[in-house]
Amino acid sequence: MVLSVMAMGMMAIRFGGSAAADESRAANVVATPVSLAGRWVGQYYGYGRSSDEKGCGETGCRMTFDVVACKDGWCGIAIKDDKSCGAIGLHLAAADAKTGEHIFTGRLEIAKGAAPYVVQAWHDADKETGAVELHFVGDTGSELLMYRRSYPFEATLARSGDAVCTLDKATS
Structure with missing residues (x-):
């Protein structure tokens, strides 16, 4: 039981950190408009x-x-x-x-x-x-x-x- 709670806590930290990193990278992306002219x-x-x-x-x-x-x-x-x-x-x-x-x-x-x-x-x-x-x-x-x-x-x-x-x- 203790092991599974620790594993779930580590997964939450790992995936939560990953999601925050993805959001940070997305915020830094500058969308360049496309010209169709x-x-x-x-x-x-x-x-x-x-x-x-x-x-x-x-x-x-x-x-x-x-x-x-x-x-x-x-x-x-x-x-x-x-x-x-x-x-x-x-x-x-x-x-x-x-x-x-x-x-x-x-x-x-x-x-x-x-x-x-x-x-x-x-x-x-x-x-x-x-x-x-x-x-x-x-x-x-x-x-x-x-x-x-x-x-x-x-x-x-x-x-x-x-x-x-x-x-x-x-x-x-």
Whole structure:
């Protein structure tokens, strides 16, 4: 009995000290905000795409956005096939700087008049190559349910340079 009480006391001290150390380390971490500004290019995938659609099929559909800072976070201006500035089709809320996570939530409209996707995006930088990617998952509806096996919308976009389009140049 005495041995088990001593063991429990030592475990409490050990784990309590460890938790305090973890909290101390977490308090010292400075979250650096992620800038999404730039041109983002990549493929997106969705249910119901046939291989005869322009740019779609097994390789997905191509999309390009110039992402710029806007009132509530980040706005993505669609780049048309002729490389001109299109409409604002992406809205992402700024990531929570307190948590240090680079997760953004928002809405994505691929085609005018189509149901928009509720999306979650996360920023990922490869430490070895320096390549920067923005990953998306999304669903139509009012909220994104993260406990799914698959999503009607998935995309990975790579940063390919600076944004050319601005909010002033975006068409509506």
